[in-house]
Amino acid sequence: MSHSTKPRAGASAKPRLTTSAMIASIAAEGQRTKPAPFGHALVELARTRPEVVGMTADLGKYTDLHIFGREFPDRYYQMGMAEQLLMGAAAGMAHEGALPFATTYAVFASRRAYDFIHQTIAEENLNVKIACALPGLTSGYGPSHQAAEDLALFRAMPNMTVIDPCDAHEIEQVVPAIAAHSGPVYMRLLRGQVPLVLDEYNYRFELGKAKLLRDGAEVLIVSSGIMTMRALEVAQAMEADKVGVAVLHVPTIKPLDTEAILREAGKTGRMVVVAENHTVIGGLGEAVAGLLMRSGVHPTFRQIGLPDEFLAAGALPTLHDRYGISTSAIRARIKSWL
Amino acid sequence: MVVTPGHNIDLAERAYRIRRNALLMGEVQGQGYIGQALDIADVLAVSYFHAMRFRPEDPKWEGRDRFLLSNGHYAIALYAALIEAGIIPEEELETYGSDDSRLPMSGMAAYTPCMEMSGGSLGLGLSIAVGMCLGLKRKESSCRVYTLFSDGELDEGSVWEAIMSASHWKLDNLIGVIDVNNQQADGPSTQVMAFEPLVDKLQAFGWYVQRVDGNDLQAVVAAFDAARDYPEPKPRMIVCDTRMGKGVPFLEDREKNHFIRVEPHEWQLALDALDAGRNI
Numbered sequence: 001m002s003h004s005t006k007p008r009a010g011a012s013a014k015p016r017l018t019t020s021a022m023i024a025s026i027a028a029e030g031q032r033t034k035p036a037p038f039g040h041a042l043v044e045l046a047r048t049r050p051e052v053v054g055m056t057a058d059l060g061k062y063t064d065l066h067i068f069g070r071e072f073p074d075r076y077y078q079m080g081m082a083e084q085l086l087m088g089a090a091a092g093m094a095h096e097g098a099l100p101f102a103t104t105y106a107v108f109a110s111r112r113a114y115d116f117i118h119q120t121i122a123e124e125n126l127n128v129k130i131a132c133a134l135p136g137l138t139s140g141y142g143p144s145h146q147a148a149e150d151l152a153l154f155r156a157m158p159n160m161t162v163i164d165p166c167d168a169h170e171i172e173q174v175v176p177a178i179a180a181h182s183g184p185v186y187m188r189l190l191r192g193q194v195p196l197v198l199d200e201y202n203y204r205f206e207l208g209k210a211k212l213l214r215d216g217a218e219v220l221i222v223s224s225g226i227m228t229m230r231a232l233e234v235a236q237a238m239e240a241d242k243v244g245v246a247v248l249h250v251p252t253i254k255p256l257d258t259e260a261i262l263r264e265a266g267k268t269g270r271m272v273v274v275a276e277n278h279t280v281i282g283g284l285g286e287a288v289a290g291l292l293m294r295s296g297v298h299p300t301f302r303q304i305g306l307p308d309e310f311l312a313a314g315a316l317p318t319l320h321d322r323y324g325i326s327t328s329a330i331r332a333r334i335k336s337w338l
Numbered sequence: 339m340v341v342t343p344g345h346n347i348d349l350a351e352r353a354y355r356i357r358r359n360a361l362l363m364g365e366v367q368g369q370g371y372i373g374q375a376l377d378i379a380d381v382l383a384v385s386y387f388h389a390m391r392f393r394p395e396d397p398k399w400e401g402r403d404r405f406l407l408s409n410g411h412y413a414i415a416l417y418a419a420l421i422e423a424g425i426i427p428e429e430e431l432e433t434y435g436s437d438d439s440r441l442p443m444s445g446m447a448a449y450t451p452c453m454e455m456s457g458g459s460l461g462l463g464l465s466i467a468v469g470m471c472l473g474l475k476r477k478e479s480s481c482r483v484y485t486l487f488s489d490g491e492l493d494e495g496s497v498w499e500a501i502m503s504a505s506h507w508k509l510d511n512l513i514g515v516i517d518v519n520n521q522q523a524d525g526p527s528t529q530v531m532a533f534e535p536l537v538d539k540l541q542a543f544g545w546y547v548q549r550v551d552g553n554d555l556q557a558v559v560a561a562f563d564a565a566r567d568y569p570e571p572k573p574r575m576i577v578c579d580t581r582m583g584k585g586v587p588f589l590e591d592r593e594k595n596h597f598i599r600v601e602p603h604e605w606q607l608a609l610d611a612l613d614a615g616r617n618i
Contacts, residue, residue, distance in 0.1 A: 053476075077472060079503060080499070080502070080503060080506070082496075082499035082502075082503065084465060084495075084496035084499060085465045085468065085496060085499035085500050085503055087465070088462055088464075088465025088466045088468070088469060088496070088500070089465055089466070089468045089469030089472065089500075089503070090469060091455075091465075091466050091469060092465070092466040092467060092468060092469020092470035092471070092472070092473060093469040093470070093472060093473045094469075094473075095454070095466070095469070095470055095473065096469075096470055096473025096474055096476070096477065096479075097473065097477070098473050098476060100469075115459055116462065116465065116496070119456055119458070119459045119462055120455065120456070120462055120465070120466055123446070123447075123448070123456045124447050124448060124455075124456060
């Protein structure tokens with residue numbers, strides 16, 4: 001790891017942000033938000049689906065599952081700070097006909113409990129939904145809580161469906177959609193005050209479907225999760241640069257909507273930029289690159305994502321700028337590539 | 339309650355047939371975890387022919403007691419019991435460990451009727467059992483979850499997560515069975531990781547604990563009965579001290595290893611030795 005990437009006092013003329021808190025809002029100042037969309041959507045779902053249970057590993061309050069727990073205390077299972085147990089027990093619950101939503105942080109599900117998910121849940125294709133907060137770089141707390149590789153790990157797991165939702169509007173729709181799907185699902189979770197963006201795009205989440213949110217002639221941004229929010233901001237900003245930017249939102253990382261991606265990436269003359277809140281290794285970028293290569297579609301291809309290194313602690317805006325996933329950083333990089 | 343044909347066959351005969359089935363499977367492949375299969379045959383005989391409710395013709399019968407094989411490498415032993423229980427046809431014994439067989443060398447749920455979890459990676463079973471027991475309680479089911487695991491699995495931290503959790507949730511429908519044969523991959527289990535005093539530890543974690551000679555059928559029966567009838571809302575553990583290779587004296591005496599080597603000509607000798615010890 002290079003120390004040159006670490007913040008130093010006086011290294012910048014800008015005022016130094018000092019918040020490296022574990023939980024930080026990803027909403028920009030003044031942005032419209034909605035509180036706890038996952039928790040409320042799960043309550044809605046559970047009203048008509050008595051088999052739904054909520055399980056967590058000492059992170060109920062930090063994954064918005066406590067809202068479900070308040071409403072359905074008899075269907076809420078606090079498993080303690082024990083992620084391996086959480087996943088094994090969720091498998092056992094599913095064996096007995098329950099529909100468990102198991103929550104923790106993305107780092108703990110993907111890194112600590114991987115074998116348990118692999119062997120007790122995915123190998124038997126059990127109906128367990130794993131919803132995990134702090135995906136990618138959404139915590140300034142340091143690598144212990146920065147799940148830069150969760151998508152790569154869960155993409156590699158057979159039977160696993162992988163979802164990276166963008167905002168509150170989408171999360172509300174993902175919850176019933178994954179409940180309707182039979183089999184294990186890993187869902188990245190945004191919790192607390194979650195940005196509200198896609199309602200203005202007349203957007204509907206469909207499992208396995210990518211959606212073109214806006215069109216543009218020069219650049220196609222293929223993105224998932226909060227990077228779609230950023231991509232839309234970049235596209236709008238680049239109107240001033242007279243650059244047409246299309247945005248293809250790909251919330252289902254696996255199975256990939258190959259048809260939509262090939263259709264949009266195959267339109268001649270557009271640079272394809274994949275933007276993801278994830279390491280550049282093994283996530284959406286490489287998934288799209290592989291698809292294009294295998295299909296003989298060869299546009300100019302660029303990748304925006306987190307570097308292959310242990311990320312620094314710090315304030316999220318600082319870190320998003322440093323690692324190139326803030327709106328201004330993405331815009332600058334795309335302009336440099338044109 | 340025993341729900342199986344031929345319930346008048348005594349447990350010693352069941353245990354003998356389980357051992358015999360295991361040896362026949364070992365002979366098919368020329369290898370297998372036969373030392374473990376022989377040591378756990380008595381516990382499996384009591385589980386399937388004394389303690390558990392099940393329907394051979396309906397492996398997924400909702401009213402069955404669940405049996406989790408956390409130590410997936412003991413699959414050869416469980417297959418032997420499932421054959422004896424009429425759940426797997428005896429003819430399939432010859433397919434053990436072969437391509438496209440329902441009887442792979444490591445137990446996997448998708449392959450075999452009544453194999454209720456995929457083992458192989460050790461230390462998973464008790465966590466699944468916690469969830470199953472919670473799920474059964476949700477359904478107000480009276481079924482029990484028997485979970486067999488090995489002393490080596492006590493090294494896994496997740497096992498202790500589950501041990502704490504089962505007590506926290508007062509899972510009186512969970513009956514854990516530990517096979518203490520004192521052998522794991524790298525040597526004697528007690529030397530690899532000091533897990534004793536096991537009974538004291540488990541009691542301190544809030545379990546109802548019994549420790550028996552796992553090759554003494556009457557003692558095992560009494561322990562299973564006591565585990566079932568214990569009145570307090572605690573999970574139950576039966577610690578079974580067993581002898582690797584039990585029932586085949588020359589394998590019992592062989593240098594103790596996690597994976598006992600058996601030469602090609604020895605399988606028949608082992609079957610003969612087992613027969614010689616029948617009904618004594």
